[in-house]
Amino acid sequence: MQAYQRMLDPTPNGLHSGESPLLQTAGLTKRYGNFLANDSIDIDIWPKEIHALLGENGAGKSTLVKAIYGLIQPSAGEIRWHGDRIVLSGPSEARSRGIGMVFQHFSLFDNLTVAENVALGLDGKESFKDMSARLEQVSKTYGLPLDPRREVWQLSVGERQRIEIVRALMQDPKFLILDEPTAVLTPQEADQLFIVLERLKAEGRAILYISHKLEEVKRLCDTATILRGGKKIQTCNPRLETAASLARMMVGGEIKEVKAAAGRQTTIPRLVVNDLSLPPDEAHGVRLEHISFELKGGEILGIAGVAGNGQDELFAALSGERLSKDPGTVVIEGIAAGHLSITKRRKLGAAFVPEERLGHGTAPRMKLSENALLTGHAASGMVNHGFIDTAATLKTVDKATETFDVRKAKRDPEAASLSGGNLQKFIVGREILRNPAVLVVSQPTWGVDAGAAAVIRQALLDLATAGAAVLVTSQDLDELAEIADRIAVMFHGHLSEPLATRDATREKLGLLMGGSSLEPKEAAHAVGA
Amino acid sequence: MQLVLEKRAERSNTIALISPLIAIGLTIVTMTILFAILGKNPLLALQAYFIAPLTDGYSLQEIAVKATPLVMIAIGLSLCYLANAWNIGAEGQFLIGAVAGSWIAVKTQGTDAGVWVLPAMLVLAAAAGALYALIPAICKVKFGASEILTSLMLVYVADLLLDYLVRGPWRDPNGFNFPTTAEFDPVATVPLLIEGGRLHLGSIIALLVVAAAAVLLGRTIKGFEIRVVGAAPRAARFGGFNSNQLILLTFAISGALAGLAGIIEVAGPVGHLQPGISPGYGFTAIIVAFLGRLNPIGILIAGLFLALTFIGGEQAQIAMKIPLDVTKVFQGILLFYVLACDSLILYRFKLVFPNRQVARGAG
Known part of the structure; x- marks a missing residue:
């Protein structure tokens, strides 16, 4: 019953009736060849909302935010800003409308100072001095301490992320996208980041928060939209869910528990x-x-x-x-x-x-059998007098496939054609099969x-x-x-x-x-x- | 409507095979236009280039003779290129091999030296080519010097050395002051396969080189190392393969094969050492290597095809007064198309229609 109601009401806190959302996607679709990265996604994001975007790798999260930030053009569907349809020519247009984004991978120049890096990312015409002053101002106001004169290579990863966040905030965005911001932070640094995000929310801004850390999402976010295989599965209130129920929606089934054998003996x-x-x-x-x-x-x-x-x-x-x-x-x-x-x-x-x-x-761009040889040539009987035993390399591939459930289109495809998870299973399997x-x-x-x-x-x-x-x-x-x-x-x-x-x-x-x-x-x- | 290049999930083996054919097709189309602009009948010109040489026995032999150095050099270059080492100086290694081998021929001239002369010449030429190729390779490994520039520059050094020798110390005293050595003795000459013909033992050596390279690349761990170092350097290091060692090795092999090709050319079809023994074999072999997909069998076919363009170019010059330089233009255009078509192995063309809503919004 509860679940049924949640599905009917896309805005679980029910506060927004009558207004239009800050940002909306309607039927947003992105197609790469035959592959649907985003399949007709509807999402509403309201002011004063921290909205989580949940999903596994390859669920379509990145594609969706890239479209919202103007980095890619949707194949179909539209984006609405304050209720009006917009077509973004690129990120600078998104920024000028008030959409900001902090990427998971920073785009900073190591040998430049903080202020120089920020200046490079801004479109405005203010002088470097004014900009530096404003940078200090913004970083102070939001409790994101930064010394504009330090060179980036001297800074910790957390500090580097601060540069990216301050750079985004200096454009006074109404809507901020954060891509897995806590992946590189210590738990304490993450707590500090949450205080900043709560404050941005209180100021009336909206935040789209990409993560796969479910506890974090339950703590911070008002709304969560779950994507799976390019489709929207549900929009819900994460605080009413459990981490397990969110995980089920992300994965589309139960995840096997990992079990340690009791009483492992340590040896030499x-x-x-x-x-x-x-x-x-x-x-x-x-x-x-x-x-x-x-x-x-x-x-x-x-x-x-x-x-x-x-x-x-x-x-x-x-x-x-x-x-x-x-x-x-x-x-x-x-x-x-x-x-x-x-x-x-x-x-x-x-x-x-x-x-x-x-x-x-x-x-x-090499086949799995050749990649088995890459680490197996030393000690796995794959090489006789300098000649490769192709049958032995293929056997390793078959064994890894069977033991670790590697899914692939044919017996011996190129490594790059496997999905991340399957390739990782192959690589770990390749090493474990050598009985290290x-x-x-x-x-x-x-x-x-x-x-x-x-x-x-x-x-x-x-x-x-x-x-x-x-x-x-x-x-x-x-x-x-x-x-x-x-x-x-x-x-x-x-x-x-x-x-x-x-x-x-x-x-x-x-x-x-x-x-x-x-x-x-x-x-x-x-x-x- | 828009034409875009879209990345393929996996490299297309079909395109890898037909891309050289597409490139040849496009080259012929371009050449047709070029012949028309030159005021020649394109059909006759193409006939002279590609059909006429295939119709008589002498030309067929000559194609094999020309293909011999091209194939041998290109096999060596393909090993370098697979390992991401850019040897552009095969022409220099070819000339140094010719000079070093000729040294024995010149010194034993007119003596009663036995059958050891030719084998010694071949060995010395290969060794000299390898050492000459190791100069840029060592500079690359030790000092990080660009092997592209150093190997290319050494071509001119070799060229001038050869020029000095045949005009100075090695000049034939009875040669009317022409810059050439005396004709080599029979024991210093590569034997012919057919009496009175042109085909010589070098062609057999080239075939053996092709077979050896096919085994090396396809079956041995060394060949695998060469391929991984070029395709994924960091993975190669993780595999425990030493890229510096492989740069030295591939350069040495490549230099040895070029040097060998050089002495075979001099002690075979030419018969003496003189300037201009190479119509640019070392450079044309770069085209052969890429046209042959850096694959030994492919290189054999590509070598025969480019030899055809050399012979065809000569015939076209004689029959239709088409300048010989057009052959070089042809080879250049061919390399250009080969490299361009290679992008189709990893990418495909796709027509993209902008979605209707955007079109409506724009209109």
Whole structure:
């Protein structure tokens, strides 16, 4: 009964009768070839509303907001602004009408200052000095502290996002689109962002908030529109829903629970890192500072942290894509491997899954069998006297397909033709099928649909149960809480002491992610020494 | 109504096969217009270019002779290009190979040196070509110098070295001051396959090179490394493949094949060392490599086709007084169309009709 009423009333709080919405899409459709990215979507956004746009990767969220922001032209349907139909020629027209957007991936120049970056994004004719003054004014008013004179490369990811938000606010938008803004923030930084958003709402602005973090949406948003496969599934009041019911609408079914085997035994240390320090290999890279940890068989260690704090550098140092002069810094299966190439480390029983699926984990335009060979040539019997055993590479593809439910159009397609989730299942499967003693995996479920994410997490747990040591780097704290036994945090190239997962509260992790120490005593000791 | 390029989900193998044919078709259309502008009968000109050389035995042999260096060089270049290493200096490596091999021929001239002379010449030429190609490769790996520029510049160095030698120390004393060495001894000459014909052993070597490259690229891990380094450098590093090592390797192979082609040309059809031994084989081979889709079998076919344009160009010059430079124009236009048509492998044309509502709104 309740659900029925919700479906009848697209504005669940029922406050807007008689007025016209600030922004409306009617039958908005975007077609790419035969693919319908958006299929006749109706959405109403009212002033003083934080409206969540929920959906899995590929549900059509990005396409919808790109159309609203004028980046793409809809194939059919229309956009209404204050009730009048508008055709946007591009983002600058959207901005001049009062539509602002903060992208998930920042478009900032590292070597320019904050003020210079903001100036580049504005269309106005005011002088640089006036603009800088206004920038400070806006950032102060909204509690988004920024020093206009600092260069972007010196700033944290949270601060960079502030630049993007302030840049959008300086145009005084009536309607602001935020694309997964908390993906790169610590829990504390996210809380601060919510205060700013509440304030913008109180000023009468509307916000379209893209996210897949359901608890966050329940807390912040007044309305939620759920997309799935390019179609609008429902508009509802997220506060009346549970996270599980929202997830069901997003996925269109139940998600399998990930289950850890009870009482996993830990064995010998299989991956040991001793005082690993490495200078950055590119400008504005992160220096790794005295990283040490020990990982036993049967154990999953999670590494949390905001992106860009040295996780990529650590992955390169562990995998052997970057070598260390001191062999003892990385010990795999009891053998000093800091100076060994990635191929030799694989032969010691290590396997690696990088964050970037296309172009790093796989060669996008090569077949899956060739991508099986990419990491399997070292130790999987795929090469005899320099000649490739094609049958063996195809067998790996078939086995990964079967074991990890990789869905694809034919037996051996190009890597780039698979969806993100299926390709990730293939990559993780390719490594797990080699029965590694040590698996180092970075962002295992980044941008992967919920079903595939559950399969991958389960596979990691099963691998640890079978006795392997698993190191998982992730920005998703829920993911780490679900699978890791211990969690350490990376900040500015330092790795914190690992916490047992049951002790690792969001608050504690958040503090570590922001660079604070949990034990003030230790800092005092350091000063004294 | 609008024509747009739309990305395909997967590369189209059909287009990959027919794109060179489309390119050849478009080139012929363009050449027809060009012949008409030159005031020649396009049909007769095309007949002279493409049909006449295929109708007599001498021309057919000559096509194979011309295709031999083109194919050998293009095979080497294709390895470089697959690995994303841009060797533009095959012409220089060809000349250096010719010079190095000729050194043995000149020094053993008139002596009783045995059958070892020709094999030694081939080996030395290949080694010299490889070393010469390694200069830009090492500069690239060590100092990050653009191999495109350095390899190209070394072409002129090789050209001038050859010029100096045949005008100076190696000039035939009985040659009436022509800039040429003496005719090589029989032991320093590539044997003919048909007595009194033109076809020589080099063509067999070229076929062996094609077969070896097909095996290397299709069946071996080294060939796979070369392909991955070019297609996805970061994935190649993740796979444990050393891109610098592969740049050196592909340049060395490419230089060796060009050098080998050089000495075969000199010790075969030409018979002595002189300036102008190459009508630009090293550059034309770039077109052959791309027209052949960087695929060994494709390169064999493309090499024969471009050899046809050389022979056809000569016939057209004799029969219709069409300038020989038109052959180069033809080859240039062909490369242009090949590269343009390649975009159809990853993209397709699509007609887009703006939606009715926008049209109504605009009207």
